[in-house]
Amino acid sequence: MYDQNQLHTSNLKQTKKYTESIIHRRHCLFCNRNKIFFSRSANCEEHSYVVIGKNIQVPCIGQKKCGALQEYHLLVTLTKSSEYARYICMDCYEKKGGHIYQRVGKGVQKDPNCDNKSHYQNDTKEALEAIRYWILDVTTSEKLIWQEKILAALVPVLSIVSQEKTIVQNNKIEIPFLFMILIILTLAKFNYNSSNKLNSKNLTPKHFFEFGEALANSIILAKNKLKIHKKTLESPISIEEYRTIFPSCLVQFYDGLLKTLYKAKKEIIDQQKKHREQQLKPINYEKITKQVTFFASIILNIAFKGWKIWLPRTMA
Numbered sequence: 001m002y003d004q005n006q007l008h009t010s011n012l013k014q015t016k017k018y019t020e021s022i023i024h025r026r027h028c029l030f031c032n033r034n035k036i037f038f039s040r041s042a043n044c045e046e047h048s049y050v051v052i053g054k055n056i057q058v059p060c061i062g063q064k065k066c067g068a069l070q071e072y073h074l075l076v077t078l079t080k081s082s083e084y085a086r087y088i089c090m091d092c093y094e095k096k097g098g099h100i101y102q103r104v105g106k107g108v109q110k111d112p113n114c115d116n117k118s119h120y121q122n123d124t125k126e127a128l129e130a131i132r133y134w135i136l137d138v139t140t141s142e143k144l145i146w147q148e149k150i151l152a153a154l155v156p157v158l159s160i161v162s163q164e165k166t167i168v169q170n171n172k173i174e175i176p177f178l179f180m181i182l183i184i185l186t187l188a189k190f191n192y193n194s195s196n197k198l199n200s201k202n203l204t205p206k207h208f209f210e211f212g213e214a215l216a217n218s219i220i221l222a223k224n225k226l227k228i229h230k231k232t233l234e235s236p237i238s239i240e241e242y243r244t245i246f247p248s249c250l251v252q253f254y255d256g257l258l259k260t261l262y263k264a265k266k267e268i269i270d271q272q273k274k275h276r277e278q279q280l281k282p283i284n285y286e287k288i289t290k291q292v293t294f295f296a297s298i299i300l301n302i303a304f305k306g307w308k309i310w311l312p313r314t315m316a
């Protein structure tokens with residue numbers, strides 16, 4: 001454990017006695033798990049913030065050098081209050097873009113801690129992405145007033161298109177870090193899960209047409225690479241060899257489609273079998289691979305004129 005005095009300014013340490021140290025059990029804002037938090041009093045005065053009107057506490061050990069959360073205009077301000085505070089656990093602090101402080105010295109020569117450069121370099125794209133998905137979520141919902149509010153607030157942003165040069169030269173832009181955006185979106189009850197970005201709820205039929213277009217273009221782009229293996233595609237020695245040549249975009253597409261369908265089907269079958277106390281059967285991945293190979297072959301046949309792509313006949 002860290003000496004609290006190393007993580008805070010000397011001023012603060014004198015005002016808080018050791019006996020005031022308190023262990024809290026709190027639900028984490030992000031993962032909602034019940035975790036332990038230490039602080040020297042009801043809250044840490046140096047690392048407590050108000051984010052869009054709500055009190056937020058982050059791990060002190062994440063704030064020694066890392067500036068993932070810091071004051072940002074009126075959106076994030078420091079506070080001395082811990083009333084109704086929401087807490088963020090160490091795991092989530094790191095997962096959402098913050099950096100935990102590592103002790104320097106004793107063999108550690110180069111300071112391994114966050115110098116905030118990585119935030120400037122890497123946060124912007126992901127932060128925009130998170131906001132994009134939040135906007136998409138509102139767009140496909142029935143929240144008309146929110147849609148109007150967002151549109152009205154966003155349109156003035158379009159003026160940067162014509163001012164691009166002057167803005168950068170005249171005043172330095174203060175870039176908000178990802179962590180702050182993720183806290184705000186979570187407080188707005190929007191669950192941005194960066195690992196599951198394509199939410200079918202947010203997609204329209206037009207999106208699927210565009211996926212089709214993108215897939216077609218990727219296959220056309222792969223033609224030159226495929227040409228080298230044309231012979232194998234027309235008369236393969238083994239089905240394994242045949243399969244490895246396929247463009248991965250095509251294989252991944254059918255893999256995702258078929259595996260998801262079979263998994264959903266298995267869940268229903270499993271429930272029925274459990275009910276009848278029968279033995280459960282695993283998913284037949286070999287069958288799925290064969291079917292993926294079959295569909296991919298048909299598409300390649302359509303795509304390239306004059307190529308005699310071999311069609312696997314075994315579908316069972």
Ligand SMILES: [Zn+2]
Pocket residue numbers: 028029030031032033088089090091092093
């Ligand atoms: Zn957490």
Ligand SMILES: [Zn+2]
Pocket residue numbers: 007008044045046047059060
């Ligand atoms: Zn603190």
Ligand SMILES: [Zn+2]
Pocket residue numbers: 065066067068097098099114115116119
């Ligand atoms: Zn950091």
